[in-house]
Amino acid sequence: MTDKPPTLRDVAAASGVAISTASRALSRPGRINEETAVRVREAAAALGYTVGASGRALSSGKTGTVALVVPDVTNPFFFGIVRGTQAALRAAGYAHVLVDTEESVQAEERALRMLRTSADGAVLAAPRLGDEWLVAWSSALPLVTLNRPVNGAGVVIDTPGGAVQALEHLASLGHRRIAYAGGPRTSWSDSRRRTALRAAARRLRVEVVVLGHYAPQREAGAAAADAAWQSDATGVLAFNDLLAFGMLERFTARGVDVPGQMSVVGCDDVFGADLVRPALTTVAAPLERAGHRAADLLLATIDRRVPGPAGDYEELPTHLVVRDSTGPAAPR
Amino acid sequence: MTDKPPTLRDVAAASGVAISTASRALSRPGRINEETAVRVREAAAALGYTVGASGRALSSGKTGTVALVVPDVTNPFFFGIVRGTQAALRAAGYAHVLVDTEESVQAEERALRMLRTSADGAVLAAPRLGDEWLVAWSSALPLVTLNRPVNGAGVVIDTPGGAVQALEHLASLGHRRIAYAGGPRTSWSDSRRRTALRAAARRLRVEVVVLGHYAPQREAGAAAADAAWQSDATGVLAFNDLLAFGMLERFTARGVDVPGQMSVVGCDDVFGADLVRPALTTVAAPLERAGHRAADLLLATIDRRVPGPAGDYEELPTHLVVRDSTGPAAPR
DNA sequence: CGTCGGGTGGCAATCGTTTGCCAGATGTTG
DNA sequence: CAACATCTGGCAAACGATTGCCACCCGACG
Numbered sequence: 001m002t003d004k005p006p007t008l009r010d011v012a013a014a015s016g017v018a019i020s021t022a023s024r025a026l027s028r029p030g031r032i033n034e035e036t037a038v039r040v041r042e043a044a045a046a047l048g049y050t051v052g053a054s055g056r057a058l059s060s061g062k063t064g065t066v067a068l069v070v071p072d073v074t075n076p077f078f079f080g081i082v083r084g085t086q087a088a089l090r091a092a093g094y095a096h097v098l099v100d101t102e103e104s105v106q107a108e109e110r111a112l113r114m115l116r117t118s119a120d121g122a123v124l125a126a127p128r129l130g131d132e133w134l135v136a137w138s139s140a141l142p143l144v145t146l147n148r149p150v151n152g153a154g155v156v157i158d159t160p161g162g163a164v165q166a167l168e169h170l171a172s173l174g175h176r177r178i179a180y181a182g183g184p185r186t187s188w189s190d191s192r193r194r195t196a197l198r199a200a201a202r203r204l205r206v207e208v209v210v211l212g213h214y215a216p217q218r219e220a221g222a223a224a225a226d227a228a229w230q231s232d233a234t235g236v237l238a239f240n241d242l243l244a245f246g247m248l249e250r251f252t253a254r255g256v257d258v259p260g261q262m263s264v265v266g267c268d269d270v271f272g273a274d275l276v277r278p279a280l281t282t283v284a285a286p287l288e289r290a291g292h293r294a295a296d297l298l299l300a301t302i303d304r305r306v307p308g309p310a311g312d313y314e315e316l317p318t319h320l321v322v323r324d325s326t327g328p329a330a331p332r
Numbered sequence: 333m334t335d336k337p338p339t340l341r342d343v344a345a346a347s348g349v350a351i352s353t354a355s356r357a358l359s360r361p362g363r364i365n366e367e368t369a370v371r372v373r374e375a376a377a378a379l380g381y382t383v384g385a386s387g388r389a390l391s392s393g394k395t396g397t398v399a400l401v402v403p404d405v406t407n408p409f410f411f412g413i414v415r416g417t418q419a420a421l422r423a424a425g426y427a428h429v430l431v432d433t434e435e436s437v438q439a440e441e442r443a444l445r446m447l448r449t450s451a452d453g454a455v456l457a458a459p460r461l462g463d464e465w466l467v468a469w470s471s472a473l474p475l476v477t478l479n480r481p482v483n484g485a486g487v488v489i490d491t492p493g494g495a496v497q498a499l500e501h502l503a504s505l506g507h508r509r510i511a512y513a514g515g516p517r518t519s520w521s522d523s524r525r526r527t528a529l530r531a532a533a534r535r536l537r538v539e540v541v542v543l544g545h546y547a548p549q550r551e552a553g554a555a556a557a558d559a560a561w562q563s564d565a566t567g568v569l570a571f572n573d574l575l576a577f578g579m580l581e582r583f584t585a586r587g588v589d590v591p592g593q594m595s596v597v598g599c600d601d602v603f604g605a606d607l608v609r610p611a612l613t614t615v616a617a618p619l620e621r622a623g624h625r626a627a628d629l630l631l632a633t634i635d636r637r638v639p640g641p642a643g644d645y646e647e648l649p650t651h652l653v654v655r656d657s658t659g660p661a662a663p664r
Numbered sequence: 665c666g667t668c669g670g671g672t673g674g675c676a677a678t679c680g681t682t683t684g685c686c687a688g689a690t691g692t693t694g
Numbered sequence: 695c696a697a698c699a700t701c702t703g704g705c706a707a708a709c710g711a712t713t714g715c716c717a718c719c720c721g722a723c724g
Contacts, residue, residue: 005449005472007680018704023682033702053450054395055680057386058709065429073415076408076603083405086432095450097397098430100418117337117710118385118427140337245607271408275577277609339710350674355712365672387710390679449680668723675716682708692699 006047015043067122076270084291144298160196162283162318174329175235181224183239221246235263259327278324338379347375399454408602416623476630492528494615494650506661507567513556515571553578567595591659610656
């Protein structure tokens with residue numbers, strides 16, 4: 001075990017066949033006489049042989065590797081995604097490389113460039129690259145985007161639907177003026193939610209005040225909370241659980257009672273949403289499933305060997321998890 | 333961009349030199365006339381050339397890839413680790429493959445076997461494999477373990493030290509009988525903490541009751557909390573923040589006031605420790621730094637090209653973060 | 665003027681695997 | 695028995711990059 005890993009040549013020699021035969025015995029069931037195949041497989045097992053990825057990649061073009069590209073590994077939103085892709089890829093026997101672009105467009109492009117030669121495809125979670133680039137890249141490398149359809153393809157989590165559910169929830173609790181603390185300007189999902197909320201507001205005869213663009217982070221919560229309070233709303237939908245966490249902290253610091261004086265709804269149901277006090281009512285997003293589906297979709301297009309940016313569109317439903325941060329509207 | 337990625341041959345042809353020259357121009361600075369090198373580099377840039385990982389790996393033996401092997405990606409403990417290794421590897425230009433063994437020894441071994449041919453080394457976070465196997469494997473593949481030294485090498489987080497700090501903290505608050513809700517039997521770190529706590533207890537003239545082996549998960553918290561309450565202790569150290577979260581929930585459910593009737597200290601300071609209410613006093617572990625150091629150590633041994641299981645031992649200090657879950661001892 | 669030596673750049677082997685093609689063996693059928 | 699199909703297994707050519715070795719061109723030095 002100390003020396004070099006055994007190669008196909010070693011296996012072939014040990015079982016008295018040619019390299020080509022050994023190769024086929026291991027990866028082309030039926031092509032070789034079963035008796036011979038067994039001999040080869042036994043030799044391989046005895047030697048502890050594993051097919052070398054680079055050799056295989058070089059000659060077959062398939063690397064057996066898929067990358068997950070995320071803008072920020074520390075964001076708990078991506079934990080679930082990682083787990084999902086991880087599970088799907090492992091089941092399919094693919095290796096999983098993780099790339100953190102740290103929100104940098106350049107890093108994203110650099111990653112794509114190197115993945116082109118070292119991976120069979122990539123799942124792009126919340127890519128920062130422009131649509132045109134994404135389209136262009138997808139003809140060089142099978143790509144599946146998450147939460148940002150490109151060319152009408154990709155996996156999308158229906159947060160707008162969830163946001164509407166949240167709005168209905170608040171409306172039914174008597175809230176008439178509800179704030180939406182929106183996300184980054186670049187977020188496709190955010191703009192979808194805005195339109196969905198506007199429409200739902202009309203239908204529910206409720207007023208929705210849309211508040212500026214906040215970073216989807218805890219630190220941005222203070223500003224968002226202040227703005228929400230200032231807006232005379234009795235309830236607020238946060239773009240994000242992280243943002244909601246920050247808002248909760250701020251409300252506590254300012255002595256605003258949640259849900260007594262202000263109801264707060266988050267989005268995603270990340271780790272921690274039921275830890276915070278009051279436990280956060282939030283739109284639960286099927287993160288793990290999203291990652292899993294994205295990887296499966298990618299694997300399918302890889303197998304299909306389609307050249308273009310084909311792929312499917314898949315929208316995953318969300319649902320509202322009611323906890324303790326929402327309650328009857330307070331008179332203001 | 334639609335067609336095959338450009339190869340070194342294309343670059344060489346475009347700049348009118350031989351393949352070997354192109355190769356050297358790109359990766360062997362000084363070996364080639366600067367003028368020629370510039371020409372080659374320009375051609376490479378124009379073509380959007382990136383060196384193919386498989387070709388390089390095959391001929392040079394270096395894959396430019398390092399794996400992080402964790403037993404459970406969803407455990408927030410590993411988020412920080414992932415971030416650390418990710419950062420270190422990216423800085424060094426290495427690709428980062430993530431392997432989740434889901435607590436399975438077989439999966440861990442399978443991973444190692446395939447990594448042997450497809451990675452330059454691996455960081456093993458909390459490996460489940462036995463020491464002998466680890467030693468054996470480390471002669472086949474550069475390995476750095478995290479929180480479990482093998483052959484006296486590895487990166488270790490000084491949680492015993494932190495646990496003692498926590499004990500001192502509680503002692504100074506007047507606690508005289510303190511419980512330790514221990515972790516899995518297989519945890520090396522757990523047994524170290526037990527001895528450290530026993531010694532410190534003598535010194536501090538405090539009684540430590542060690543409670544069974546709990547799974548490091550939230551779900552195990554209820555049992556741990558009940559046992560702690562039953563033990564007549566006024567404060568409890570949890571193996572884990574996750575376990576502490578579960579205990580907090582249980583105490584709340586049973587109407588035990590924290591920290592009024594019971595002080596709780598966690599360990600690791602994972603995401604969420606300051607979210608939970610009361611905010612958790614906990615032993616902060618430098619997770620990200622640990623991951624970073626482990627990766628750096630690994631990279632160093634890879635470069636050193638040492639054959640054996642060499643490597644350094646590095647212990648990272650921890651510190652107690654005092655929040656709201658600890659307070660003066662209650663009379664019982 | 666002859667020789668040496670440093671600076672450049674090319675040839676070709678090599679890494680491990682896959683796979684198209686072919687040859688021999690064996691079996692089948694008219 | 696001939697003609698043919700089917701199985702099996704080997705040969706050798708890729709795949710893309712690196713690198714040891716050699717050849718050539720120069721200027722420099724004795």
